[in-house]
Amino acid sequence: MNLKKVLPLKHILLSILSSALLLSVLGLLMQVKTNLYKNVGDIFLNLNMQTATANAVTSVVTFFRGIDTVGEVTVLFLATSGIALMLSDTQRTCEKVVKQESFILNVGSRLLLSVIVLFGVYIIIHGHLSPGGGFQGGVVIATAFLLLFLANPNMSLSHSILTLGESLSGVAYVLVALIGLFKMNILLGNFLPHPIGEIGELVSGGIIPVIYILVGIKVGSEMSVIVEYFSKEDYYKEVCDA
Amino acid sequence: MLVFLGYILGFLGVALFFISGLGLLRMPDTLTRMQAATKASTLGSLLVILAIACFEPDWTFKLIVLAVFILITNPISSSLLAMTTYKRFYKHIYNTSGADALKGEDK
């Protein structure tokens, strides 16, 4: 009985390799549990004195993980362009018909639009003091526009202004990151004066409010474009069929 | 004294929540369930928010703004939902009074 026929060489090598990999991963996990597990949070919390925000979570998100935000913004941009590519090929030459809409929703959305947008702006500019930040505030603003589109579907946003704001804020974000790199030798370094902040002081934290405002503009405009494409296509199709 | 008033208001609001939950569970129809649920829970949430304002007088401004938000947003969604449910199920409603304000509405 030949061992080679029952168990080919390839399988033996593969099993040895995979078990070695598994063992090494297990060893790494054990090491993490003994050495690193208690210290990462403490390191970040001690470094929080340098970044000087009142909110430790914010400093982790914008400084130590600040480079992730660039990736998130890229993902969002790709999603928006994909949706625009898929949904924007309906003919918009058909004549517009004003649909009968609910009176209460119409009035209520007009009343609430300014309030919701104001609340989104509050979330964005208080991002370094309170829970929240650019992404959440941008989504809140987009929700206000969703409400507007639900109330009257034959409304349209100006795409040129949205695209301009989105691209300008993206460019400005990269510029802020690069200025930090040249002045402080760190990407996204905090080059503005930042005394140690306290809760309640709006102007504090150096470049963090700037970053959050830029991210808020970008996310808000992109999400509004997504919402508009999703709620528009149905309307145009119905009108064209009728 | 203010804390005592706060507890009274809070338990009143929670009792209204309980009533709304009970009505939502026991009523036979969608429209009657809506009738039981939305009004009682709106008043209950207002009372609970007032109770917290009694506990902590510093938060009063924020809590009043929150109460105004609830008062604006909640009737919009409830009325839209009631309208849609009526259009869907109005044949099955047992109508004794003969009054039907939404009869002429399209669709």
Added chain:
Amino acid sequence: MIGLLILFTFLAIITVALGAILSKDITQSVMLFMGVGLGSVVLFFIFQAPDVALTEAVIGTGLSTAVFLLGIMHTSQEEMES
């Protein structure tokens, strides 16, 4: 007492998520998924992570539901035509 609330929220989230998986109708599953988002907001809030709770509240109950439902509207129309 807060522990009891945590336990209740956990059980509620698991039950609602099972309902969302097992439901036959896709719109009812979207509805139950909204319930999962609401429960997780309460859970994040009890564990004192208001950032995550805020994100979940904005996205889970507002925007994602709208995107799901509008997508269902578009695709069901196309299925009927073909």
Added chain:
Amino acid sequence: MLNFLILLIALSLFLVLIRFLRGPTLADRVVAFDSMSIITTSLLVVLSFYFHKSLYLDVAFVFGLIGFVGTVVFAKFLDKEL
């Protein structure tokens, strides 16, 4: 005493949750979700008093402002499906 208040709110949430899980039609579930979001808003307010942090009220603000958008979207969906 405050613990008792929180527990009673959780009890009424449980009653609504039964209707949310059982509700035969989609409209029942939407009604239950609407009621649940209001009760959750006040639960979050009470919990932020329990933790003694006024910053946590922002999550309740989001629920008060955004929570009804899901219901509005579902109402429009039911209207269109008719």
